[in-house]
Amino acid sequence: MADVGTRKGGHPFLASEPFVPMDVATAASFDDLINIALAEDVGDGDITSRLVVEPDLRWGGRIVARTPGVVAGLGIAARVFTLVDPSTKVVLIVHDGSAVDGARVLATLEGEARSLLTAERVALNFLGRLSGIATLTHRYVDATAGTSTKITDTRKTTPGLRALERYAVRAGGGVNHRFGLADAVLIKDNHIAAVGSVKFAVKRARAGIAPGTVIEVECDRLEQVADAVEAGADSVLLDNMDTETMRRAVELARGRAIVEASGGMTVERVAETAATGVDVISIGALTHSAPALDVALDFDMGRR
Secondary structure (H helix, E strand, O other), X not given: OOOOOOOOOOOOOOOOOOOOOOOHHHHHHHHHHHHHHHHHHHXXXXXXXXXXXXXXXXXXXXXXXXXXXXXXXXXXXXXXXXXXXXXXXXXXXXXXXXXXXXXXXXXXXXXXXXXXXXXXXXXXXXXXXXXXXXXXXXXXXXXXXXXXXXXXXXXXXXXXXXXXXXXXXXXXXXXXXXXXXXXXXXXXXXXXHHHOOXXXXXXXXXXXOOOOOOEEEEEOOHHHHHHHHHXXXXXEEEEOOOHHHHHHHHHHHOOXXXXXEEOOOOHHHHHHHHOOOOOEEEOOHHHHOXXXXXXXXXXXOOOO
16 A cells, blocks of 8 residues: 655654645555455445436536645545545546635536445545545644745555545645654663663664664753753654743754654644744644545536
8 A cells, every 4th residue: 555645764754745635546556455345335235225226327417626725635536536436537626635614515426326336434534534634634733834944744544545544634735754663763761761871772773773764852851851862863753742841942953953843732832832943843633633525526516
């Protein structure tokens, strides 16, 4: 399964490539995931549509956003419809990453009515979920406008959906942190407790990693920041620090390590946090607490 829209290698949260919207062809790399979702929802068949709707009835319809937001997942939604029925025609009107008003048409559909009804919920679930993440990310990015601070995600993602949720963060203007445990060293409080000190943990990590692999240390006190920087960490993560302590930590690390802030980052607080000079603000809520965007499939009522 592809991690669409990001790169591997280099620093895990400073990728600078422009966002590239996913088309239907690229969405095919997620067919296994889509088929799991369809199997969960459809099971042995859509008995309502089979019993109620005539088999030769064709319909046209429109996917619409009922509330304003940033779109992500249109290619995936389209792929759901064509996997259920390859004869379905889908035309995307906007692209992922677009900011839309409520009642905006996002895509048009034409196909067998039974097939459209069978695919509808799974397609909208993907689209609403991913667009919700993109919309919330965009709010955080807007709140830090005028600063160089980047908004990034965390590993607090829905199991099985990480690649798509990371893609949605990019659609909203954020960047991605490490994809998984193998992509960078992140020494947290429990690692430090296990080995005894920040410096020893960094030394051990540096001795065993491939050149170019990032080492980051989670710090909740200024002395840990100083120890991490002196030990040669590439980045420090300021965990749940107050604003003034973050400013002092930035001074300690400036020019020597990337500074990331995390913990309790609301939309209202990120501007103040960015003003401290931190390079990155990581926000678990982007993926674990984003409300779904309200999207719907409206059908033309005439027979075709």
